[in-house]
Amino acid sequence: MMIGCRALSKMEIFEIISKLKNFTSYNDRNMLEKIIMKEMYHYNEVKHDCQSVIDNLWQLTRCIYKKMEITVGYYKMNREMVKRRLMPVAITFSDYYFYLIAYRCDENDWKLLYYRVHRIVDVVEHRKHFEIDKEHDFDEGELRSKIQFMFAGEYKKIRFEYTGSYLQVILDKIPTARGIDRVRDRAIIEAETFGTGINMFLLSQGRKVKALYPESFVNEMKEEIENMYNLYKC
DSSP states (O other), X not given: OHHHHOOSXXXXXXXXXXXXXXXXXXXXXXXXXXXXXXXXXXXXXXXXXXXXXXXXXXXXXXXXXXXXXXEEEXXXXXXXXXXXEEEEEEEEEETTEXXXXXXXXXXXSOOXXXXXXXXXXXXXXXXXXXXXXXXXXXXXXXXXXXXXXXXXXXXXXXXXXXXXXXXXXXXXXXXXXXXXXXETTEEEEEEEEESSHHHHHHHTTGGGEEEEEOHHHHHHHHHHHHHHHHHTOO
C-alpha cells in the first residue's frame, strides 16, 4: 500500500520498510526483500516541495490536536508561493496525496480549504489557540465518503445512468452510491457528493455514464463534453 500510494519519498519509504523488517522473522525478511526489490527499484515518488512529508504530517497533526493557529508557506497549483494563517482541523489522504483540511483565520465564511501537505514548505506555530463551534465541526469520515479527488465545492445529491460492465467499481469508488433501479445492463444510481471531482470521475467512464439529475449537474456534464468535442473539431 505504501509503495503504491507514491506519497512519500523513496528514502522515507526505505526507512519505514527497514523498521517493519525488524518485526519479521529472518526467513520472512528475505522473502519480503525479494518481493519488493523490483518495485522499490522503479519507485517514482510524487514530486515534493517540502523536505519531508512525514515531518510535515507529524507537526500538523500535533497542531490539530492542540488546536493551534498556524501560518503555512504553500505553493499553489500555478506555483505561486502564498502565506496562509489557518485553523487546522484534519488530515486525510486521497489519490497519491495527503491533505491538510483547515479554515482560514482571516475569513469568516467558514469554508473548508484543502492544502496538499507536500506543497507546504514551512509551518509557523502561533501561541493563539482556537475553538470551533459545533455547527462548523468537521467530519473527515463524511468528507471521504462524499468527495472525489478532493475537489472542493457544494453538497449535492446526483443521479446518473450506468450501462457498463463494472458496476461494482462505480459503487466502490463512490461510497455513498446506491442503485435505485436495474434492468439488464442498465443501472440508475444515486449518490451524495461534494464538489466537482465526481464529474471528473464519471466523465472518465465515457459513454457508459449519462447524468440525469439535478439539472445543474446535467448541464455541467454537457458543457464539459461539448468543450472536449470542440477540441477535436477541424
